[in-house]
Amino acid sequence: MSFSKRYSQYYDLFDHEKKNYRAEAAFVTDMLGRYGIVGGNLLNLGCGTGRHAAEFAATGFSVSGVDMSADMLARADARRISLPGTVAKRLRFQQGDARTVRTDELYDAVVSLFHVASYQTTNADFMAMCHTAATHLPRSGLFLFDCWYGPAVLADPPRVRIKRAASDETVVIRIAEPLMRPHDNTVAVNYTIMMTDGKTQCVETVLETHVMRYMFKPEVELMLDLSGFEVLESVKSMGGELSAADRSATFVARKR
Structure with missing residues (x-):
């Protein structure tokens, strides 16, 4: 992983x-x-x-x-x-x-x-x-x-999800955008992670893709x-x- x-x-x-x-x-x-x-x-x-x-x-x-x-x-x-x-x-x-x-x-x-x-x-x-x-x-x-x-993933495919989390130091917003790959039984989840520094209010964005079967x-x-x-x-x-x-x-x- x-x-x-x-x-x-x-x-x-x-x-x-x-x-x-x-x-x-x-x-x-x-x-x-x-x-x-x-x-x-x-x-x-x-x-x-x-x-x-x-x-x-x-x-x-x-x-x-x-x-x-x-x-x-x-x-x-x-x-x-x-x-x-x-x-x-x-x-x-x-x-x-x-x-x-x-x-x-x-x-x-x-x-x-x-x-x-x-x-x-x-x-x-x-x-x-x-x-x-x-x-x-x-x-x-x-x-x-x-x-x-598998049966549950096919019956109810993953959807776009937005999650917010916060600590004393930062606020994080994560957007998960899934892409089904039915021929190999996988889902590519594309993450956009936006992190706001609590002191400076500077925002950093990280892009990641996790492929799951x-x-x-x-x-x-x-x-x-x-x-x-x-x-x-x-x-x-x-x-x-x-x-x-x-x-x-x-x-x-x-x-x-």
Whole structure:
């Protein structure tokens, strides 16, 4: 996942209002616990600024977070330093690509949230991510991830969205303009981000494009099977039966 330095500075600002990281982490730990993973070592692929990782560590997991963005990781490490010592010592972060990173360690579970799987826009990319998970798991280890769910994306395609967020230092307006690419099951989201400095009132504009893939159960199950996993469960975001109205799907798979 590629984010500019400017965008990463406001990553948490955009999402803290709509995302309940503690509740999402509790959902994940509950799902892992249903299949016997209670505490232990966890690999967090695409950890971003470390907010989920910090919540996992607070529940007792030792967490290794991986992200492609050095700036995201700097913010994650600053977060780690600010936490109580007993939590901070269970966190570590490193730079890496979910498709290729190798830590030379085994974990009880591999977790990837915030639709990192949907940034793997080709079959080869997604299977490489699955192979990364398999490489870091013993037999019966769990791989949990979420993604954009294809039926819901097709039933209700993404629309132009405008979001405003503010802090003491800045006001940010983000315009998201999606472009469907139906032949490869992706959406190119073109972002215009306008940042106003609270002191100088100077405005800076950043343009970015994020390409995301929407996925379907049969293809996910096939690629997981080819990567050495069996799918245990597929549910909607935060749990419950997955339907064609659910934009986000969570999959839990066990390494054979």
